Amino acid sequence: AQKITQTQPGMFVQEKEAVTLDCTYDTSDPSYGLFWYKQPSSGEMIFLIYQGSYDQQNATEGRYSLNFQKARKSANLVISASQLGDSAMYFCAMRPRDDKIIFGKGTRLHILP
Amino acid sequence: AAGVIQSPRHLIKEKRETATLKCYPIPRHDTVYWYQQGPGQDPQFLISFYEKMQSDKGSIPDRFSAQQFSDYHSELNMSSLELGDSALYFCASSPGTSGGGEQFFGPGTRLTVL
Numbered sequence: 404a405q406k407i408t409q410t411q412p413g414m415f416v417q418e419k420e421a422v423t424l425d426c427t428y429d430t431s432d433p434s435y436g437l438f439w440y441k442q443p444s445s446g447e448m449i450f451l452i453y454q455g456s457y458d459q460q461n462a463t464e465g466r467y468s469l470n471f472q473k474a475r476k477s478a479n480l481v482i483s484a485s486q487l488g489d490s491a492m493y494f495c496a497m498r499p500r501d502d503k504i505i506f507g508k509g510t511r512l513h514i515l516p
Numbered sequence: 517a518a519g520v521i522q523s524p525r526h527l528i529k530e531k532r533e534t535a536t537l538k539c540y541p542i543p544r545h546d547t548v549y550w551y552q553q554g555p556g557q558d559p560q561f562l563i564s565f566y567e568k569m570q571s572d573k574g575s576i577p578d579r580f581s582a583q584q585f586s587d588y589h590s591e592l593n594m595s596s597l598e599l600g601d602s603a604l605y606f607c608a609s610s611p612g613t614s615g616g617g618e619q620f621f622g623p624g625t626r627l628t629v630l
Binding site for chain 1: 547549551558559560561564571572574604606608618619620621623624626
């Protein structure tokens, strides 16, 4: 079965610290994409970072990096130097071969001043 | 850069009424996806279209129907609305149906059923 698991329902982190949001996935498809989205209280779904299953290197986008460990089926998001504006819900998601995106339950991140 | 456009952004309806949500994909994107996100929930896939044909179907109630038009925009029609239909409805688009690539999300339509 295709599944995304986020085990941290909520996290509190001090401003300027790095934070790691955990994500594990399950799929039997050899080709898939992994994503992280940020959803602030306004509701929009903001794309952060993408990792393809065949990509050799971990994806990075500014302060965001994806720690991709294919053998462990994990795709953790690392946010460096956290900011107050990073407070939001974060969804890990997977797009296997059959196209629809499967989301995890999300992690609500709170950045403390 | 052009993004996915959804209208309306907010919609309030009474029980048993109908609602139509519209989605305009990014230019040259031929695939559209609809997702429903209930309060405090993760988004759930409803239905998708590729080149105006339904390509996949998820947990979409029979009261809902959708189509993609010749200009690639899509409409989600919802009839006999129930309180449980109150949710954020996202449309996403992508170029083609090749598995694994990014889908670009619109800002969502927040539907409230009273």
